[in-house]
Amino acid sequence: MTNQSDHTYIQQALKGDTNAFSFLVRKYQDMVFSIALKMLQNREEAEDVAQEVFVKCYHSLGKYKGKAKFGSWLYRITYNACLDNIKSYSRNFNTTELIEHVHEGEVGMLENGIDVLEQKERNATIQNAIKQLSSDEQVIILLYYFEELPLKDIAEIVDVSLDNIKIKLFRSRKKLFKLLKNEVESLKRTV
Structure with missing residues (x-):
């Protein structure tokens, strides 16, 4: 599927066609879940965030301007939702000091x-x-x-x-x- 077909489904979804939005969900659900799982390292939290991402996407669809690919725009929503989840649970990631000399x-x-x-x-x-x-x-x-x-x-x-x-x-x-x-x-x- 091309970005053009995404645009067609987005326009239909904005007109109230829930099947058009369902198509976008099916197309991108694996991608959204995959990145959420990789960021959160917890299947249940990733499922919750993925669901939240599509709700946010649906409510913000009118704000999508088409400047970036729809998939990139959706990745960004996913990224931000994961960061919000991480911040809300005050996760403490083990960070290692940046190493200056790798040859x-x-x-x-x-x-x-x-x-x-x-x-x-x-x-x-x-x-x-x-x-x-x-x-x-x-x-x-x-x-x-x-x-x-x-x-x-x-x-x-x-x-x-x-x-x-x-x-x-x-x-x-x-x-x-x-x-x-x-x-x-x-x-x-x-x-």
């Missing part, structure tokens, strides 16, 4: 070390490292690597400039590499 050789060493891990351990290691990032860093990494969104779309979702998102992505990757490197080194010592 290219270390990245290669990290890749070789990860190859030692079995697939299941590899996935768990990556997920645990991502959980140690701040919520903003997690979102940027998840949107870029797992949702494969272009940087322009991510910048729109988190409401920062394209240059700023590039910097944030660079720093988040650097921090993630350091966390993964430490995990791999720790696993090598125990093997």
Whole structure:
């Protein structure tokens, strides 16, 4: 489906066609739930937030101007709803200090070390490292690597400039590499 077909369904929904809005919900529900689950790390909270996102979307549909893709606009609503949820429950994310020195050789060493891990351990290691990032860093990494969104779309979702998102992505990757490197080194010592 293209953005044009989204626009058609949006126009129909604004005229009161609930089936048109249902189509948009079905089309984007997996995406919304996926990002909510990745941000909140709790299935029930993610389901609640996803439902809340579509309610907000329905009530705000008239405010959608079509400047950004509908999916990007919906991602932004999801992102903000997740941040509100995190703030309301005063979650305490484990943040690691930003590491200033990650060398290219270390990245290669990290890749070789990860190859030692079995697939299941590899996935768990990556997920645990991502959980140690701040919520903003997690979102940027998840949107870029797992949702494969272009940087322009991510910048729109988190409401920062394209240059700023590039910097944030660079720093988040650097921090993630350091966390993964430490995990791999720790696993090598125990093997």
